[in-house]
Amino acid sequence: MKPPPFEYFVPASVEEALTLLGEHREQAKVLAGGQSLVPLMNFRLARPRYLIDLNGIPELVGIREEDGWLAIGAMTRQRAVERSALVRDRCPLLAEAMPQVGHVQIRNRGTIGGSLAHADPAAELPAIVAALGGQLVVRGPDGERVMAPERFFVGYLTTALQPFELLVGVRLPARRSRTGHAFVEVSRRHGDFALVGVAAALTLDGAGACTDAVIALTGVGPTPVVAAAATRVLVGQRPSTEAFQEVGRRVSETLEPDSDLHASSEYRKHLAGVLTRRALTRAAERARGGEG
Numbered sequence: 579m580k581p582p583p584f585e586y587f588v589p590a591s592v593e594e595a596l597t598l599l600g601e602h603r604e605q606a607k608v609l610a611g612g613q614s615l616v617p618l619m620n621f622r623l624a625r626p627r628y629l630i631d632l633n634g635i636p637e638l639v640g641i642r643e644e645d646g647w648l649a650i651g652a653m654t655r656q657r658a659v660e661r662s663a664l665v666r667d668r669c670p671l672l673a674e675a676m677p678q679v680g681h682v683q684i685r686n687r688g689t690i691g692g693s694l695a696h697a698d699p700a701a702e703l704p705a706i707v708a709a710l711g712g713q714l715v716v717r718g719p720d721g722e723r724v725m726a727p728e729r730f731f732v733g734y735l736t737t738a739l740q741p742f743e744l745l746v747g748v749r750l751p752a753r754r755s756r757t758g759h760a761f762v763e764v765s766r767r768h769g770d771f772a773l774v775g776v777a778a779a780l781t782l783d784g785a786g787a788c789t790d791a792v793i794a795l796t797g798v799g800p801t802p803v804v805a806a807a808a809t810r811v812l813v814g815q816r817p818s819t820e821a822f823q824e825v826g827r828r829v830s831e832t833l834e835p836d837s838d839l840h841a842s843s844e845y846r847k848h849l850a851g852v853l854t855r856r857a858l859t860r861a862a863e864r865a866r867g868g869e870g
């Protein structure tokens with residue numbers, strides 16, 4: 579199928595893109611990597627009258643360190659993030675998750691901002707941003723606002739972005755010492771969306787006790803799920819198989835994932851428990867080894 583006709587714009591700056599969005603609002607869509615939007619247009623599930631291509635805006639591309647944060651422009655390709663030495667060093671959790679996003683061909687075009695704005699409930703990147711306590715940087719006609727993931731992701735394929743706003747980038751806290759990260763997922767085939775994915779971050783003190791632990795899950799709800807209550811039991815304890823099993827059990831208990839063609843709710847709950855234990859175990863090993 580081919581999309582219905584549309585008028586096509588290639589603005590050269592964020593300001594120009596915002597002016598076009600302001601003029602056309604709900605009738606317009608921005609185009610990033612096109613890996614989700616173009617199939618939707620071809621199936622006529624999306625019918626924008628105006629398509630605003632962000633590929634001519636260099637200021638939206640780049641990865642840099644800023645006051646202890648890693649700042650990534652919305653139009654930075656997923657493959658560039660995957661291959662970045664800075665990302666590997668400062669944000670190993672993101673580096674570990676990137677190869678799980680579709681296939682290389684998709685990551686060559688797909689962007690960080692496109693994945694976050696699309697907000698697929700099984701996507702990896704929203705869960706990574708949630709696990710790390712990242713910030714989403716949004717620009718509109720009145721300037722910039724910075725949003726926490728729990729405010730930005732509001733439901734299935736839905737974010738708090740207004741039709742006249744752009745996601746201009748994401749900021750992720752740079753790795754802290756004695757913190758280990760891990761991302762694990764199960765999908766039917768490599769490159770498929772995850773049935774369930776778990777992102778974990780765990781921090782130890784000098785004596786080896788846990789001072790902070792967080793996990794965020796993808797594929798188990800309409801938005802990323804941060805299991806804060808379940809991981810709180812780890813604080814003050816030395817990491818152990820039993821403790822991680824207990825967290826996995828609690829996580830599994832609290833979730834109510836949907837059943838679909840790919841997996842039943844019960845199977846997803848079970849997977850969430852198993853993957854939580856695996857992710858925490860790997861994160862603790864890395865925290866001890868100083869590997870990140």
Ligand SMILES: Cc1cc2nc3c(=O)[nH]c(=O)nc-3n(C[C@H](O)[C@H](O)[C@H](O)COP(=O)(O)OP(=O)(O)OC[C@H]3O[C@@H](n4cnc5c(N)ncnc54)[C@H](O)[C@@H]3O)c2cc1C
Pocket residue numbers: 607608609610611612613614615616632652653678679680681684687688689690691692693695696698700701702703739743744745746769770771772
């Ligand atoms: C076969 C296949 C397998 C895939 N597997 C996975 C997977 O395993 N995991 C995964 O996470 N993803 C997967 N994807 C999706 C892929 O990662 C896409 O690249 C991503 O979802 C969208 O990014 P994009 O840059 O292509 O955005 P586009 O498709 O161009 O845009 C997606 C949506 O976001 C909006 N948008 C884009 N950029 C902005 C912005 N800066 N500000 C505001 N709105 C914006 C667009 O208007 C559109 O509504 C897969 C895709 C395919 C085709």
